[in-house]
Amino acid sequence: MPALRYRSRSYKRTFKRTPGGKTVLRYKKKKPSKHVCAVCGEVLHGVPRGRPYEIRKLSKSQKRPNRPYGGYLCSKCSRKVFKAEARL
Numbered sequence: 890m891p892a893l894r895y896r897s898r899s900y901k902r903t904f905k906r907t908p909g910g911k912t913v914l915r916y917k918k919k920k921p922s923k924h925v926c927a928v929c930g931e932v933l934h935g936v937p938r939g940r941p942y943e944i945r946k947l948s949k950s951q952k953r954p955n956r957p958y959g960g961y962l963c964s965k966c967s968r969k970v971f972k973a974e975a976r977l
Contacts, residue, residue, distance in 0.1 A: 891916070926963035936960050 891914065900916040907913055918940055924933045935954045937944065944952060953960030958967045 924960065926966055927961055928966040929963060931963045931965070933960065933963055 895916040899919065901919050903915050903917060904912050905915050920938050921940065923938055924936045925931065926933060937947065937951065956967065958970065962970065
């Protein structure tokens with residue numbers, strides 16, 4: 890029987906084969922949902938999905954697009970914002 894904290898579906902269950910030949914159940918937290926644009930709700934490209942301890946290991950350039958509003962707005966919406974700022 891698994892420990893009580895693992896008995897919910899918020900954990901992904903994977904079967905792993907140990908060096909001794911036994912198959913054991915491992916519990917892993919599921920991946921978080923994809924990041925979406927704050928304006929239109931479109932999925933953001935270039936922003937990795939992962940738990941905080943996985944994201945922490947990435948370099949700064951791998952965490953989000955390196956432009957203004959990167960990781961917050963999609964490319965279409967950010968282009969609209971840049972045009973609006975240029976018109977002012």
